[in-house]
Amino acid sequence: MSEQYRVVLTTTDSAEEAEELGRGIVEQRLAACMQIVGPIRSIYRWEETIQNGQEWQCWIKTTTDCIERLTDFIKIHHSYDVPEIVVLDITGGSPEYLSWVLAETRPSST
Numbered sequence: 001m002s003e004q005y006r007v008v009l010t011t012t013d014s015a016e017e018a019e020e021l022g023r024g025i026v027e028q029r030l031a032a033c034m035q036i037v038g039p040i041r042s043i044y045r046w047e048e049t050i051q052n053g054q055e056w057q058c059w060i061k062t063t064t065d066c067i068e069r070l071t072d073f074i075k076i077h078h079s080y081d082v083p084e085i086v087v088l089d090i091t092g093g094s095p096e097y098l099s100w101v102l103a104e105t106r107p108s109s110t
Contacts, residue, residue: 005090005098006067008060010074010083011042018056021077030070031062032104061090063105 008031012018015036022034038056045051062070071085090098 004064005093005101006062006064007088007090008062008067008070008074009086009088010058010060010078011040011055012058013053013055013079015039015056017079018058021074022058022060024077025060025070025073026104028069028073029105029107030066030073031060032101033061035059061101063102066105 010021012021015038018034018036018038022036025031025034036056036058039054040057041052042055043050043052060070067087074083074085
């Protein structure tokens with residue numbers, strides 16, 4: 001059962017962008033929820049320079065069948081040229097919570 005559930009990670013450069021991205025993702029039912037953690041410190045190489053910056057990490061709870069549309073949404077609505085999009089398997093969890101994730105990523109019945 002749990003093989004159909006995923007967590008997608010991305011980061012943004014502001015809390016406001018993270019909130020806007022999360023609202024759009026949840027409104028489009030591409031995920032059941034998104035948790036925003038931050039600020040965090042990120043150190044990475046970009047365009048041949050070591051960067052050290054503040055970011056907000058986004059934990060997006062979704063299902064396998066939403067991954068492609070979610071990835072497209074992030075790429076379109078993200079301010080980064082190459083946004084982080086990492087997909088992690090959920091290998092277990094509360095059956096009630098996972099059922100909620102599944103229900104919230106399905107078309108609305110209203």
